[in-house]
Amino acid sequence: MRGNAEAHEMVAPGSLAAVLKLLADAPGEWTPIAGGTELMVAHAAGRLAPQKLVSLWGIPELRFIKTGTESISIGAGATFRDLRARADIAAELPLLAKAAGWIGSIANQSRATVGGNLVNGSPAADSSPALLAYDAEIELISTRGSRRISYSSFHTGYKRNVLAPDELLFAVHMPLRFARHRKYLRKVGTRRAMAISKVAMAATALVEDGVIGEIRVAAASLAAFPARLCQVESALLGQPIDARTMEIARRALLAEVKPIDDIRSTAEYRKRVAANLLEEFLNELRAEAPAK
Amino acid sequence: MSTSDTTRIVGAPVHRKEGVDKLLGRARYVDDMEREGMRHGTTVRSTIPRGFIRSIAFDRRIDWTEFTVVTAADIPGKNHIQLIFADQPCLADGAVNHCDEAIVLLAHPDKHKLREAAAAVKIEYEPLPAIFTIEESEQQGVIVRGTDNLIKSFLLEKGDVDSAWANAAHIVGGEYRTGAQEHLYIENNGMIAEWSAAEGVTVWGSLQCPFYVHKSLLAVFDLPEDKVRVIQTETGGAFGGKEDFPSILAAHAGLLAMKSGRPIKMVYDRMEDLAATTKRHPSRIRHRTALDKDGKLLAMDIDVATDGGAYSTLSSTVLSRATLHSPGPYVCPNVRVRSHSWATNTVPYGAFRGFGAPQAIFAVERHMDEVAAEIGMDPIELRRRNFLHGGDTTATEQVMREPVILERLLDRALGESDYYARRSRFARDNPSSAVKRGMGIAAFYHGSGFTGSGERYLNSLAGVDVTLEGKVRVLVSSTEFGQGTNTILAQIAAEAIGVDYDDVVMAPADTGIVPNSGPTVASRTSMVVGRLIERAGAQLVAMLREQDGLGEHFTREEFFAACERHRAAQGEVRSLCRYEAPANIFWDDRKYRGEAYPAYAWSIHVAQVAVDTVTYSAEVENFWAVQEVGRVLNPVLAGGQIEGGVAQGIGYALYEKVVLQNGHMANNQMTNYIMPTAEDVPPIHVFFEEIPFQHGAYGAKGIGELPHDGPAPAILNAIRDATGVGFCAIPLLPEDLFAKLAAPETVAEGAAL
């Protein structure tokens, strides 16, 4: 244990309002900590820079899952175990339910939160591809009020996002309009459990008469942050699902993604596997609804 | 000698002797212990792989009067860790030869102040050129050891290899490489040390060989034998990783204890343990093989090279075992093995389950499949035609006097795994599937116990006594670290004497209490030490019959009563036995000829592997291990040893990679040194054939290391079967499979598909 517990102050105001006031009174001074599955690892490695931490754990206003008629809202404090326990998430947002099972282990899922996963902003974040494929919106909150942005605008660089110093990620909202969409989600890691993504891909597509009417393709570990593959989407939108379209989409992906070599894997491997995942997805579409 | 029908306790699945304490969370590992007035210790380590230490400065922002500081200058005796040679310094003195080499030791009551202080020790180096691979070392462009970088070499010759090529119908060559492997015991290395002028040095810690540590401390502290005491604490996994390294940590903790006058606790965290302690020797092994037109081996010309790291430690004995296992379980009239262990500027490599055999067996068993493919023969048939049988001679001219049942094991393995049917099914299904499946096998032996006359040299002493509490107490320095030492030795003692399993306890592995029964290594504990306990038990009963009126048949109550009569007359009740070498073991260490090992365990592994051509990942879906290890002393423990060894072997083959950057382990965390989880291990099916070995306890031979020898070649042979591509290096990661399996990306203009 290389961290020094005595070198850190931690408070748990216990309510959202109290946390927001703290952040507003001293912007940038207090670092929120939810389940700790990221920050406590840094603490043990002696690399926890923030001296002052404000605990979000157990704040009821943050830990919710609400299903409406048009959308599902997930509080930033919801854990991945919370997601996996809900029948409505499994039914309405199956990609997210599946991704929730990717997080670490059962012990990590009971502590890791959706908010933490997004704000930590690892390029390999497990929930991000599914959220992007479901057109998620993020709600940010402060004493000044709340604002909603598309999740795809949240990350701005490697571990950088648009949160203001007094802002907290409050909730993720997803529209309930994917019931008829074809779906795909696959993660490639170093092993079947407890693995950081080398590549992960999520996709939702509306296919009518063998033609792609809507398409969202999102990936982790192919860029500085999880992102939609816009050129791939352009290559697919409005196209019939045939061999020619697949080849064009594959080439678009290979040109678009810029993965890196790191301790886990290589750029070349990531590129090729990403292309293979896309091909696997498109083959599934083709098998289910061949072009006329 | 007893058979399974006539033993009550040996052969039965009795409960683990220390099992209840482990399950209750009551077992005390070294980090669970405290001492009054204890200080924590830490190590300041080299940040460069090779160079001179120009200065060591202590930053003035720290109040150093609060700290105990130890450098090489504080060592009262010799600044070396005595193993086989004495070339490894206890603390670097003026120069370093690998990253993470220990230079300065610090102690303080507060762990955090200790950490700050460690960061405040400023070491200036004059770096020297460093080398990190076998190739760089053998090229001798940079000399880092002696005059030629060589740690050790062997030459094993049988017949005349050079004359065989001319008559060969087939000549097949290959090169095979294995990477470093980390033990990844879940309990990190740790020691507690105390020192006093009156008692000398006492250490408690996680270790395999109390008397190895004892011997090393004698040299470092320049103390007589009765002033050094080593006590093993409950040890959370070892696998060879706590065979030699604990001597270093014990010396460090002892030096801090000596200088501070306080008890010292030093427990590594995972990052330090991964970076700074021993690992399995990387290897490069080349085969060139001549066969006749029927696929019978005519000659094997083998070149074995290992990377020993910066100091010799156990590299010579690892090389020896690699040499002796490199020809495989085959008959071949002409064999030459040239082996070398080379020095590099990396953390010294050490003992790890298998000890050179996994490397050697990976090479020969992969090579057999390459040979089979080259000559157009079924790899099973190729092996059958060349298997050793009873009466054959090995590459060292050892006659196989004990039965060799490789064919029977092979037939059993093929039957249990439904090998041919699966293989056919996969051959049929693979072309239309993104997941390609294959079956692969490995056939191998593992020499039980020390090579040649090693046991004679160890001259082990072990036995039993009877305590005042009315328990038979086993007296051995053999340690428990999960493999079942406590249980099987207690079973043997109970059986040999004729009391109940619960009547037997183990004496603590404390050099102040137990005799030296040798190190807990080399798969020798059941066979050799167990036999000493078997003899000592029988000797005790004979003595009581002769001297204290114990009858021909007796109850356990009568036994203990006779013991008390003996105690009244003699003061103690004790029976020790010394190792007696079997009459016909002759080993010539210079010519590398003779009985290399007193006994061999034999095994066939079968792997079913799936290769996903979308992700280039290989996974083991099913695994069968069939083995003959003499008598199985405890089926639950024995099965557990095989399963655990197979799982480690799977890690060795497909998951575990040590990534070095400038000689420092860059992936020194559990998040990026990858071992298989509960979701990754396949079902492992274990089958024993038993042929009792007359010189082993109740017929037992060694078992602990055998199961780690087979998985890697079996798995890569299965991948060859699945994909048609032969891979010759491990760890074989998806990125490596991708490099050879994926067709190059083609971007054709306006391609019509």
Next chain:
Amino acid sequence: MSNCGSSIRFTINGRQCVVQTPPMKRLLDVLREDLHLTGTKEGCGEGECGSCSVRMNGELVNSCLVPVLQAEGATIQTVEGLAVDGRLHPLQQAFLHRGGAQCGICTPGMLMAGAQLLSINPHPTMGEIREGLAGNLCRCTGFMRIFESVMAAAAQDYAPSTARAADAR
């Protein structure tokens, strides 16, 4: 900056405790150092090995990743709380019969994960057992006998294992 303390109140193995501790001290260290419950182990400090697993408020957590302040008011079970009045828990009995523990260092965490699994899924399939234990690394057993032990505990099968070596799984 020095921070000696918050007063943290929780229930451990049925007993109420109060500790005075810096809020960012790891729950693992509070258990081991302040409460002298050394059954819970540290294997990695990163939440990868699971040897620090305990049950907190009905969930399995890696105690090396829990700042003790967040355990305020919690109900916690460690391995020391499994056996009741000296009687081994069914999981402990099963591990003993079937060789689920070798070196024992992963065993407390494994037992916690097994207990957690059986509390929400009393009759798990082999696949569910594998998933339930995937966060607990064991280097000794190859997991086979741990899976068998959990299956046996679920089936309340306490018979001593008399399987002959040849029939070993």
